[in-house]
Amino acid sequence: MTSPNLYTKLFEQALKIRLVEEEIIHRYPTDKIQSPVHLSIGQEAVAVGICNALTDKDNLFATYRSHAFYLAKGGDLNAMMAELYGRVDGCCHGKGGSMHLAAPEVGFMGTSAVVASSISNAAGAALAAKLLNKNQLNVVIFGDGATEEGVYHETLNYAALHQLPVIFVCENNEYAVHSELKDRQSYSILEHAQSYGIATQKIEKGYDFIEIDKEFSKIADTVRTTGKPYFVEIMTCRYKEHVGPGEDFCGGYRTEDAVNHWKSLDPICTDTQMVERLSPAIMQEILASIEFAENSPFPGLEELYQHVI
Amino acid sequence: MEIISYREALRESMESALANNDNTIIFGQGADDYKGIFGTTIGLAEKYGKHRVQDTPLCEEGMTGICVGAALNGIKPIHIHIRADFVFLALNQILNMAAKYKYMFGGHYDVPIFIRAVIGRSWGQGAQHSQSPQALFSHFPGLKVIMPSNSQSIIESYQYLLNEYSGPVISLEHRLMYDLNFDVDRDQIRTGKDALASYIVREGKDVTIVATSIMVLEAVRAAKYLAEYGIDCEIIDLHSTTDIEHSLIIESVKKTGKLLVADTSWVSFGVAAEISRIICENAPQYLTAPVVNVGMVPTPCPTAKSLEDLYYPNLESLISKIINLSGSGKNIPIPDEKSMADVYKKFKGPF
Numbered sequence: 001m002t003s004p005n006l007y008t009k010l011f012e013q014a015l016k017i018r019l020v021e022e023e024i025i026h027r028y029p030t031d032k033i034q035s036p037v038h039l040s041i042g043q044e045a046v047a048v049g050i051c052n053a054l055t056d057k058d059n060l061f062a063t064y065r066s067h068a069f070y071l072a073k074g075g076d077l078n079a080m081m082a083e084l085y086g087r088v089d090g091c092c093h094g095k096g097g098s099m100h101l102a103a104p105e106v107g108f109m110g111t112s113a114v115v116a117s118s119i120s121n122a123a124g125a126a127l128a129a130k131l132l133n134k135n136q137l138n139v140v141i142f143g144d145g146a147t148e149e150g151v152y153h154e155t156l157n158y159a160a161l162h163q164l165p166v167i168f169v170c171e172n173n174e175y176a177v178h179s180e181l182k183d184r185q186s187y188s189i190l191e192h193a194q195s196y197g198i199a200t201q202k203i204e205k206g207y208d209f210i211e212i213d214k215e216f217s218k219i220a221d222t223v224r225t226t227g228k229p230y231f232v233e234i235m236t237c238r239y240k241e242h243v244g245p246g247e248d249f250c251g252g253y254r255t256e257d258a259v260n261h262w263k264s265l266d267p268i269c270t271d272t273q274m275v276e277r278l279s280p281a282i283m284q285e286i287l288a289s290i291e292f293a294e295n296s297p298f299p300g301l302e303e304l305y306q307h308v309i
Numbered sequence: 310m311e312i313i314s315y316r317e318a319l320r321e322s323m324e325s326a327l328a329n330n331d332n333t334i335i336f337g338q339g340a341d342d343y344k345g346i347f348g349t350t351i352g353l354a355e356k357y358g359k360h361r362v363q364d365t366p367l368c369e370e371g372m373t374g375i376c377v378g379a380a381l382n383g384i385k386p387i388h389i390h391i392r393a394d395f396v397f398l399a400l401n402q403i404l405n406m407a408a409k410y411k412y413m414f415g416g417h418y419d420v421p422i423f424i425r426a427v428i429g430r431s432w433g434q435g436a437q438h439s440q441s442p443q444a445l446f447s448h449f450p451g452l453k454v455i456m457p458s459n460s461q462s463i464i465e466s467y468q469y470l471l472n473e474y475s476g477p478v479i480s481l482e483h484r485l486m487y488d489l490n491f492d493v494d495r496d497q498i499r500t501g502k503d504a505l506a507s508y509i510v511r512e513g514k515d516v517t518i519v520a521t522s523i524m525v526l527e528a529v530r531a532a533k534y535l536a537e538y539g540i541d542c543e544i545i546d547l548h549s550t551t552d553i554e555h556s557l558i559i560e561s562v563k564k565t566g567k568l569l570v571a572d573t574s575w576v577s578f579g580v581a582a583e584i585s586r587i588i589c590e591n592a593p594q595y596l597t598a599p600v601v602n603v604g605m606v607p608t609p610c611p612t613a614k615s616l617e618d619l620y621y622p623n624l625e626s627l628i629s630k631i632i633n634l635s636g637s638g639k640n641i642p643i644p645d646e647k648s649m650a651d652v653y654k655k656f657k658g659p660f
């Protein structure tokens with residue numbers, strides 16, 4: 001039995017991510033957020049379920065589709081909003097934007113906008129954790145498309161060879177931009193990972209944060225004790241266009257029906273009572289973060305030259 | 310004279326490449342989708358078949374190697390990257406294989422691959438979506454690198470490189486120019502090797518500006534402004550960073566005595582450094598003032614608009630540098646234009 005508290009807690013986190021991104025969509029036409037946004041709307045449960053099993057000491061590496069994982073890992077909303085608004089109080093002082101968020105205080109290790117480029121970094125961090133006896137998990141999030149890149153294969157091999165305590169999480173939304181998985185891949189993602197001798201698990205219900213939390217907690221515990229790599233594939237669905245605030249069913253590469261089916265299973269869409277109950281407080285927090293962002297100064301010359309080396 | 314946008318010129322060049330040679334294949338992530346690489350391959354998969362306008366998996370290094378292999382065996386691959394930054398994943402195949410295959414094997418093989426890569430700019434592209442790697446690719450013997458600054462340059466150089474040239478080519482296109490309209494004069498299309506040559510965009514006697522890509526347009530805007538105040542700029546569009554016409558630059562500097570290089574990338578070790586080298590080695594005596602450079606400041610690209618505007622050159626900084634270099638015009642007012650991106654977003658040509 002799921003405790004009602006856990007459901008509420010995770011629901012609230014997932015809802016917060018959705019409302020934040022909906023507010024971004026709402027504000028986008030003002031041109032105040034001059035940053036390409038890759039929205040996670042539809043995929044929030046994955047971030048929430050995974051991060052609930054991690055502590056601030058565990059590291060998470062993610063992608064340009066960054067907002068959900070940043071927030072789920074505990075990243076500060078004000079700092080994220082200020083980053084999107086290009087302000088000096090942003091989590092990267094206005095040098096990262098939506099595609100490059102970071103929150104070292106909660107183990108959110110940054111997001112790369114070059115597909116698959118963080119996967120090996122997570123394995124390296126796991127190597128360090130092992131060598132330095134850190135008792136720490138290193139987790140990396142990537143899309144189904146990223147598994148096509150060479151570095152992914154190289155990293156799975158190394159991680160398996162050296163038995164590193166790293167968890168690979170493939171968020172499979174079945175599309176890379178507008179290309180369907182079956183047009184890009186000749187292998188099964190899960191079987192392929194297994195072929196390296198890595199333990200694997202597939203989670204079909206990527207909308208169900210309770211299920212993801214339950215399964216991923218077990219996996220996290222296993223990796224904490226065995227110190228061996230693990231691979232998790234989670235099926236999910238991106239509701240919006242690949243990048244930008246809109247929908248793109250006009251593009252003809254997928255149908256609205258398929259997305260609607262997913263929405264019919266998504267608690268944030270179906271549990272309207274919870275949404276009504278939790279939204280007001282969350283919205284207050286979001287509006288405060290926008291005010292924070294808008295009041296933060298624009299970075300200037302001094303900031304431009306800081307941190308190059 | 311026709312008016313053709315940068316995007317249309319690219320689309321037209323892609324279509325003629327397919328039409329002229331049955332062995333041409335376009336490879337690119339999203340090449341056959343409804344957006345068609347910013348509109349430059351739209352409709353081509355439907356017309357020529359998906360086997361000739363191929364969507365690819367996300368595997369830049371592997372795909373480049375596959376293109377090299379196909380090129381070795383009779384195919385003319387065009388490989389497109391929507392950002393130049395993604396080409397970095399394929400550096401091994403480009404620099405160690407494609408660039409060297411002919412030389413290393415004593416001239417036995419040609420590798421006729423044509424790589425198109427787009428330089429991103431503005432609106433929060435940031436550190437990994439905005440790089441302009443002409444210096445990197447031009448450094449390695451064996452590659453041809455072009456940076457077309459208008460539709461005519463695209464049409465003529467793509468025609469030559471796709472139909473007649475048999476080595477590896479990298480074309481760096483600039484995203485901010487895609488929507489701009491340009492005059493194209495089909496009677497003046499340069500053919501053969503001439504299509505790669507640097508050329509004089511505007512004649513002048515006071516200052517020589519050597520520019521690449523979108524900086525050519527900026528130089529033209531600056532020159533127009535300064536002409537009203539009696540400063541006469543000569544502008545050279547470098548066009549190809551591997552086939553630089555030394556004599557064109559030297560002759561110009563002989564006339565003006567002053568050289569400014571305006572490039573789309575960082576200054577150090579870049580085009581600016583190379584043009585300075587050419588003058589220093591061949592004709593330093595013509596310089597009556599130190600060379601001046603305009604490029605991005607030496608940091609990775611930030612995302613905040615306020616930082617981007619400091620990071621990239623703008624009309625204001627370009628004009629004040631030209632005025633200083635020219636040594637005249639202390640009373641010339643400097644235009645208040647701090648963001649180049651804003652201008653090009655709104656700009657509707659034709660040039």
Ligand SMILES: Cc1ncc(C[n+]2csc(CCOP(=O)(O)OP(=O)(O)O)c2C)c(N)n1
Binds near residue numbers: 114115145173176177
């Ligand atoms: C190396 C590289 N190639 C191409 C791109 C352009 N690009 C950005 S996101 C993306 C799709 C990635 O798909 P997937 O890994 O499934 O993640 P999703 O966007 O679906 O979350 C592509 C091709 C890139 N950023 N980096």
